[in-house]
Amino acid sequence: MSIQVWRRLLMALLAVTVITLAWNRWGMEHRLVIDAHSRWAVQATDDRELDGGNSVAQLHRDGQRLRLDCQLGQGYQYPFCELQFTLGAPPQGLDLSDFDTLELTMSARSATAEVPVRVFIRNFNPRYSREGDEGSLKVHEIAFTPSHYPGGLAFPLARIAVASWWVDEHPLPLELSGQELTHATSLAVATAGKVEPGLQTISVERIALRGKWVSAGTLGLGLVGMWGGTMLVCLVLDGLTARRRLQHSTALQASLRKLNATLQSQAESLAQQARHDSLSGALNRHGLTEALLGQTRQRHTRLFPAALIFFDIDHFKRVNDTLGHAVGDQVIRGLAELVRQHVQRNDLLTRWGGEEFVLLCQDTPVAEAVGVAERLRQAMAAATWPHGLKISCSFGVAEWRRGQELDAAIARADAAMYQAKQAGRDRVVCAEPSA
Numbered sequence: 273m274s275i276q277v278w279r280r281l282l283m284a285l286l287a288v289t290v291i292t293l294a295w296n297r298w299g300m301e302h303r304l305v306i307d308a309h310s311r312w313a314v315q316a317t318d319d320r321e322l323d324g325g326n327s328v329a330q331l332h333r334d335g336q337r338l339r340l341d342c343q344l345g346q347g348y349q350y351p352f353c354e355l356q357f358t359l360g361a362p363p364q365g366l367d368l369s370d371f372d373t374l375e376l377t378m379s380a381r382s383a384t385a386e387v388p389v390r391v392f393i394r395n396f397n398p399r400y401s402r403e404g405d406e407g408s409l410k411v412h413e414i415a416f417t418p419s420h421y422p423g424g425l426a427f428p429l430a431r432i433a434v435a436s437w438w439v440d441e442h443p444l445p446l447e448l449s450g451q452e453l454t455h456a457t458s459l460a461v462a463t464a465g466k467v468e469p470g471l472q473t474i475s476v477e478r479i480a481l482r483g484k485w486v487s488a489g490t491l492g493l494g495l496v497g498m499w500g501g502t503m504l505v506c507l508v509l510d511g512l513t514a515r516r517r518l519q520h521s522t523a524l525q526a527s528l529r530k531l532n533a534t535l536q537s538q539a540e541s542l543a544q545q546a547r548h549d550s551l552s553g554a555l556n557r558h559g560l561t562e563a564l565l566g567q568t569r570q571r572h573t574r575l576f577p578a579a580l581i582f583f584d585i586d587h588f589k590r591v592n593d594t595l596g597h598a599v600g601d602q603v604i605r606g607l608a609e610l611v612r613q614h615v616q617r618n619d620l621l622t623r624w625g626g627e628e629f630v631l632l633c634q635d636t637p638v639a640e641a642v643g644v645a646e647r648l649r650q651a652m653a654a655a656t657w658p659h660g661l662k663i664s665c666s667f668g669v670a671e672w673r674r675g676q677e678l679d680a681a682i683a684r685a686d687a688a689m690y691q692a693k694q695a696g697r698d699r700v701v702c703a704e705p706s707a
Contacts, residue, residue, distance in 0.1 A: 278506075285502060289495055296484060296491050302370060306357050306459065306479040308338050313358040316340055319348040329353035340474040342463055351469065354392075354462040355476060362396040362403050365455035371483035374432065376416075377424035378461065380474045386419035388464040389474055393432060396455040400444060410452055411438040415464060429453070429481070446625075549623040551601055552608035560622040560632070564678070575634050578672040579641030582685035583648070583665040585627035586697040595659055602658045607665075614651050615644065630682060638671040638702065645669050645700045653698075666692035670703035680706070 306312050319325030326345035331338065342353030359366040380389045394409040395401075401408040413435035416425060434451060459479065463472055486494075514520065547559030555563060564575075585591075585607065592600040604627065611621055611631065620632040633641045645667040657663045668689030672681035688703040695701065 281502065281506070285499060288498070292491065292495065296486065296488060300485050302483045302485045304368075304371065304481040307477065308333050308336055314338060315356055315358075316353065317356055318342065318353045319345075319351050322348050324348050325351065327351045327353055329355075331355065334475065336477060338476045340461070340476075342472045342474070344463065344467065344469045344472060346469050350465060351467075352463050352465075353472070353474075354460050355474060356458050356460040357479075358458050359456050362401065362409070362457050363398055363455060365396050365457040368393070368429070368453040368456045368481060370485075370487075371429055371481040372487075373426055373482040374429045375424060375426040375478070375480040375482065376418075376421075377478040378474065378476045379418050380463075380472065381419075382468065382472045383470055386417060387467055387472060388415055388417040390415045390462045390464055391432070392435075392458075392460040392462060393453060393456055394458045394460070395452045396457050397448070397452055399448060400442065408442070409457060410442075411435045412451060412453070413438075424478075552604050552623050552629075554608050554621045554623040554629065556623060560620060560630070563620050564632075576672075576674045577635065577637050579633045579636050579638045580670050580672050580681050580685040581631040581633065581641055581645045581648075582624070582668040582670070582682065582689045583629055583631070583645070584689055584693070586664045586666055586693075588627040591661065595661075599658050599661075603661065603663055606655070606657060607652070607663070610651055610655055611648060614648055630685070632672075638669060638705075642669050642700060642702050649698065649700060664698035666690075666697045667700040668692060668703065669700060671705060673706065676706065 314331065316329040316331035318327040318329035320327065325348035327348070328343040328345070330341045332341065333339075338355065340353060340355040344351045344353065359368075374391075376391065378389070380387050391414050393412040394406070395412065396403075396409055401410070411434070412432045414427075414432045418425075430451065432451070434449065439449065461474055461476055461479075463474070484491075547555060547562055549556045585603065588600065588603070591603055604623075607629070608621065608623070611629070615621070615631065615633070618634050619636075620634070622630045622632070624630045631644075633644060636644070649665060649667060652663055652665055655663070666689055668685045668687065668691065670681050670685035670688055672678065684703040684706065688701045692699045692701040
């Protein structure tokens with residue numbers, strides 16, 4: 273392929289790339305708007321169907337706004353009124369996972385002051401939800417005071433979390449405990465949890481969900497594929513042309529060898545990244561599995577007796593909420609470094625998820641592992657943390673016996689850690705020996 277053809281092809285690819293990225297940045301927008309004129313069914317609900325409830329909710333269409341007048345009573349334990357928009361009937365609901373931003377333009381006040389509101393998104397999952405039972409729908413919640421955002425509030429949809437009170441009432445396994453918005457049945461605006469009885473008015477001007485028809489990550493992979501595929505086709509064509517030539521350039525062979533070495537180095541680097549958590553430098557779950565497989569291949573490495581230490585940063589959400597995720601990331605990195613300084617080199621530290629870590633202590637009886645956990649707890653108390661924070665962890669220790677599934681041992685350590693949380697946090701709890 274001639275140099276001129278190469279130049280034209282590269283210019284075309286560059287133009288397509290720039291135009292596509294610009295379109296994704298300033299266009300390619302997918303919106304869902306909820307207001308007084310949208311097609312979504314809306315209704316006002318209150319606590320009158322509940323035990324002792326006597327709050328009264330009334331829906332009014334006030335020009336461009338939907339207005340909820342709520343006379344809060346004192347009969348029900350948690351009086352409330354709610355403006356609920358139906359997005360879809362269970363079990364299908366409406367898939368909101370393609371949206372990344374939630375915009376809220378509304379106001380709320382009582383007779384004497386501005387008041388906070390709660391926004392709910394309910395989602396159906398057939399693994400634990402039941403049709404006809406609204407209480408089994410997973411509730412995602414965010415609370416704010418509209419008067420603090422006179423121009424409206426816009427925030428990443430990922431920040432709306434599963435309501436803590438719903439989690440307490442519906443304990444779920446770890447893989448089902450996070451945000452789920454693939455079968456959303458309703459979006460609601462409700463009065464706050466702790467407010468004085470009396471008249472409250474919530475006016476909703478506009479609720480909007482924004483996202484891209486094609487996410488930036490997917491688009492990036494597509495562009496990389498386009499470039500890679502085009503380059504691959506061109507290289508193949510050049511290779512076929514070169515094979516028909518009588519002589520092969522020595523310089524070209526050296527270049528190809530160098531390219532192969534570079535690709536191999538990059539592959540090794542990517543494999544290393546795939547085994548480790550990028551923030552903390554600890555192993556990820558895949559990396560823990562590979563590390564254990566590697567240990568079993570080494571004849572002189574002694575794994576058992578082994579113990580697992582499952583630990584979780586206490587009140588970590590407060591750090592992110594008050595100081596921001598950047599400070600939270602510093603705490604995660606600092607914790608991982610502190611643990612590495614206080615354990616043996618062959619112990620395997622794994623970031624299990626969020627602020628949770630698992631430390632696998634090889635050739636370590638469980639009683640010794642309890643001592644390790646206690647030393648780590650004390651080291652965290654003595655360490656210096658960003659912004660003068662006091663960071664502590666709750667530890668769960670469990671024995672991992674030969675022939676026992678690793679997942680079962682981790683689950684026992686996790687359960688012991690939750691016992692430490694329930695007992696007041698900043699402590700070490702050892703699981704009872706398995707049968």
